[in-house]
Amino acid sequence: MTKLSVNVNKIATLRNSRGGDTPNLLKVATDIQDFGAEGITIHPRPDERHIRYQDAYDLKPIVYTEYNIEGNPIPKFVELVKEVKPTQVTLVPDAVDAITSNAGWDTIEHKDFLREVISEFKKNDIRTSVFVDPVEKMIEGAKETGADRIELYTETFASEYAKGNKDAVLPYATCAMLAVDLGIGVNAGHDLSLDNIKFFKENIPGLLEVSIGHALISESLYLGLENVVNMYLHRLK
Template sequence: MTKLSVNINKIATLRNSRGGNMPDLLEAARNIERFGAQGITVHPRPDERHIRYADVRALKPILTTEFNIEGYPGERFIELVNEVKPAQVTLVPDGPDAITSNAGWDTVAHRDMLRDIVARFKENGIRVSIFVEADPRMVEAAVATGTDRVELYTEAYATGYKTDPERAIAPFAAAAETARECGLGVNAGHDLSLENLEYFAARIPGLLEVSIGHALISEALYLGLENTVRLYLQKLQNAAHGKR
């Protein structure tokens, strides 16, 4: 079954809005694991407007599932990841002012830079994933960076799903098949939700992990965090059965 990694940035945003430690980010992460999620994702940004660098350091020793740190590979970020040594680092091309991730890497234009950065992480035994568009060319070019996986940027799928799911999924299935042919693992994330996740996961070959934050935390306001995590896991289980 595809693994669920829960992005807890929004919990940190809520905490930071009032100062103090409510909600408690570490307790939330522990509970999310207890509810069945197979990973925790964080995306520290240079201004630390949600996840703080101190949060990343505090989370590592308490987590029992896979820890995924994503972000733009500036020098401070690289140093943090190599210090904490998570299971996985996901490289995204966000500028410092980005509200959220909004594009994948051009793995052709940035090949040499990415190759050098990937090598630095792999020296420390950290699995590397690179955020890419659903474009087979970008997937193929990612091989030359030395990355282990690509993460498909799924905003276009989530937008198109509401009107034409079959058309929306087609480029993502093609990109995933290219990744499999190239020997790369496939992750996915951005705007996946209870509404569109099962359809996506059932049709993407070799999908190893989805990273979901905004929709899951938003849905938890209505459904409760424990119930929401378990509903996401059920969607992934349904998708796994559908592939058989």
């Protein structure tokens, strides 16, 4: 079964909008796990507009499933991850002013940089994942960095699937098979939803984990958080 890791950035965004502590991020993260999710994901950004760096520390004793911290490995982020020691760190090449992640790494151009950062995390016994587009040479490049896993950037799939183009999953399937052959684990995330997650899971060999935030929280406004978490789990079986 593919694991579901819920990104709680949107909970922090809602909290921050009023300057208080409602909704309480730690309570929501606890509840999400109690509802059956196998992981919690956060993606702190330098401006702390949703997840704050302090949240990463506060969540550490709360997350009893897998803890995944995503982000661009700038020095402050690297130090945060080394201190918190999550289960997994996912490296994402976000620009400082990015609204959301919009591209994977060029693992060939940035191979030396990624290799250095990944080596540092591995010294701290933290599993590493690299955010990549579904391009075979980028998967091969990820292997050269020493990453334990890749996370396939799925926005293009989600957009095309919504238009009825199911063939959009094919490059993802090809890259997943290549990763498995190379001995790299396969994660995926971005714009996956209740509408497309079952089809995606059924067509991606070796899919270990999906990280879902925006769609899951949005769907929960209508259907309820506990219900939606379990709907995802059912589709991922």
